[in-house]
Each structure stands twice: as C-alpha cells, then as structure tokens.
Amino acid sequence: MVDIPDLRAQARGRAAAGPRGPVLARVEDLHGPGGLPLRHYRPRVQARPLLVYVHGGAFVMGDLDTHDRTCRRIADACDVEVLAVDYRRAPEHPCPAAIEDVAAVLRWSRPAAVAGDSAGGYLATMACLRLRDAGDPLPAVQILICPNTDLTLSQPSVVDKGIGYALDADFLAWAIEQWAPDPATRPSPLLAPDLRGMPDTVIVTAEHDALRDEGDAYAYRLAQAGVRVTHRQEPGLMHGFIQNMDLTSPEAAAAHDRLFRDLTTLIS
Template sequence: MEDLHGPDGLPLRHYRPRRQARPLMVFVHGGAFLMGDLDTHDRTCRRIADACDVEVLAVDYRRAPEHPCPAAIADVAAVLRWSRPAAVAGDSAGGYLATMACLWLRDAGDSLPAIQILICPNTDLTLSQPSVVDKGIGYALDADFLAWAITQWAPDPATRPSPLLAPDLHGMPDTLIVTAEHDALRDEGDAYAHRLTQAGVRVTHRQEPGLMHGFIQNMDLTSQEAAAAHDRLFRDIACLFSR
C-alpha cells in the first residue's frame, strides 16, 4: 500500500496484491457526499485487491458542503483520465460519482474504463423511487438523512444530475450493479441496471436478499449472509477482469 497524490494534489491510496503489475481499479468511497475517506474504506479496498487480484487506487475526493456538486465528480473524472484504469468502482455515493464520472468522460469524447462496478449506488437524486419510502426507516440508510445529505451536496434541485435520468446511456462501460433488499436506494439501482441494459450495455445485476445498505463495509464481520454476498461480489469482479 502506498499513499500518493494525483491530479491537482488529490490524495490517493494505491493497493497492490503482488509485485507484478495487475489491472487497475479506481475505487470511489461512499459517505453521502459528506463523509468517508481513504481510511474508512481501507479494509474494503484491501479485500478487493486481494480477493480479485487487481490493483486498487482509492480516491479521496472533495466533499460537501465545502465542495458542492460537481466538485467530487470532477475529481473522479480527473483521476480516471490520469490513471487510465481498467475499471472504476464505488459504493453508495461513490457509485454515483463513479458512474457520473463515466458519463462526463463519454460526453467529452474521452476514453472510458472498460468496467464500472456499482455497489448499492445512488442513481436518482430526486429520491422518487418506491424503496426510499418502503425501506427508508428502520434500516441502515435513513431517507430523511439521505434527503438532507443531497441538499448539502447539490442545494439547487434544478442542478442535481441523476444517472438514472440521463437521456442517453449508450456507450457506457460493462457494468456490475449489486443492490440490497432492505436499502432505500434499492429501486434506483435496479432501475439503473435496467436502463443500461436497454441502452445496449452489458450488465451483470443482482439484488442481495436480506441485506441492508452498506453491506460491503465490514458487515461480513458480523453477518454470514453479508460474508457470502462479499464472496459473490468478488467472484463477479474477478470474472469481469478475466473477460
């Protein structure tokens, strides 16, 4: 593991599972656009690098409210341009930033990663999907907190870009989307998988039964179901890299 700096001095952390060079994945952490850093997701990045035999480059992007939309998207897009990874991945808000950065690069005519990996992603900042109501109380992600966090990230509702609502999703990378049954963001992740498929994108999609938002973050330590879901995720990632 090595801490380094990327474009404009952006803090990064590079994980290598072995001395020989391996395909590179850029990882974008979650945290409702407000929280999280290289340390909060250190174990997750280490496990992905080891289990999937890939190098992982974690991004410490700028966060709201000091740096509102689109600062973090610009940071992730800059790292993708700079590092030219095989894949970009993210959980929750990090999944949103990962796929928004891909949309930015596509629209700018830049090269894209071959793969995007989205774990319980936020794709609809309007929060209009049914699971926001059905699963937004009593589970890991509270709908009221989520709505508040989005207002910190993008105060003006008229300027809240949502991947799910993008008019055109053609040309996006091969995609793995994993959602969780008891997650307020479940339906928008599932719907995004459907829209990408309709646009001709090759998609692997699974909804994990019985799990809540954030299961990728250390829930394997206390839940056999989460541990099994981690194993499935790691196998899916490894399969994508072996294509």
C-alpha cells in the same frame, strides 16, 4: 442541525474499530491530478489490472481510511491493484467538484475498472458519463454497489426502506441538499437521456436499502441502452454491506464472494 465534523469523526472511528483487512505487498499514499490524495494498493509485487475505488459516505463523509479495509479486501480477493480516491466532499465542495475529481483520476490513471459504493457509485458512473460525453477513454467496467442514481428520491424503496434500516431517508435527503443545494441542478444518472456507450456494468443492490429501486432501475435502463449488465439484488441485506468486513452475517459473506467473483471474471 447535523455536526459534519462529528459525523466524519464517527465514520473514521467505526472504521478504526473494525478489522484492518489483509496485509498486501504494498500500500502507498500518493497524489494524483491537482494534488488529489490517493492510496494505491498492490496485492503482490507484479503489476496487476488497476481498479479505481470511489468511497461512499453520503457525499459529506468518508475518506481513504474509512474504506481502507474494503480496498484491501478487493485487492486481495480479486488480485487487482486498487487506487482509492480522496475526492472533495460537500458541503465545502458541492456538485460537481467530486465528479470532476473522479473523472480526472480516471483520465490520469486509465484503469481497467472503476467501482464505488453508495454516493461513490453515483460519482463513479457520473464520471463515466462525463468521460463518454467528452469522447475520452472509458474504463472497460464500472461496478456500482448500492448506488444512489436518482437524486430526486422518487423511487418507492425510499419510503418502503427509508426508516428502520441502515440508511435513513431523512438523512439521505439532507445529504443530497449538501451536495447539490439547488434541486434544479441535481444530475441523476437514472434520468440521463442517453446511456448508450457506457462501460460494461455490475450493479449490486440490497433488499432492505432505501436506494434499492433506483439501483435496480438504473440496471434496467443501462441494459435497455445496449450496455452489458450484471445485476443482482442481494436478499436480506441492508445499505453499506460492502463495509461489513467482519462478515458475521452469512448472507453478507455470500454477497461479498459473489461480488468478488464478478470483479475477478471481468477485470483479470
């Protein structure tokens, strides 16, 4: 049995052991709709376009601190304000609680873009689908980094890359069960019947990632629906490379640079 408090503590410990990230003009903790904890990053005093960031963590872990340096680096490198969301996590708050939280923040903050990694990428695009279906304003851009888009876990890379790399397929299946215990009620963006009207999209996947194929397939489906898509599969990288902030790998450093260029071009 997985000890969830210990899992969360380990994630916070790994983040605390790494580099802090760039010093910014202002970093402020605040509360959003329904008292939801948020963290606002400003790279300089002057107002900049706003990006809402939705952290990964397999639906059960991750928080404002685990992804603090990721948000700092995005704000600094792309010259954007970043609003990080501390959404409710499973299993205490199963589906659709986190989707509701992210959608509420998007309605409240009206950002230029929403971004997320892994489970955060799933939540970001599910929130966009929810806003689209409700006829509410959407961010102009969604940025999905190694996103989980198929909760059925039926894509080939789950088997091909699900052992021996950064994301284990058995752990992934367990995490999805915590998020949505009933397989009949597991909404998957890849399986949505209609993707028309979604925001311009950047999808970045990694070669050695169990979620690679579903991210690639989601990029294809969005493009088929007429959405403007920038899609790139990063060679040699594994799941979670967005948090490799020490950038010891030249491949990871190059991937970050390409991602930041995409964000800067689309948002600024």
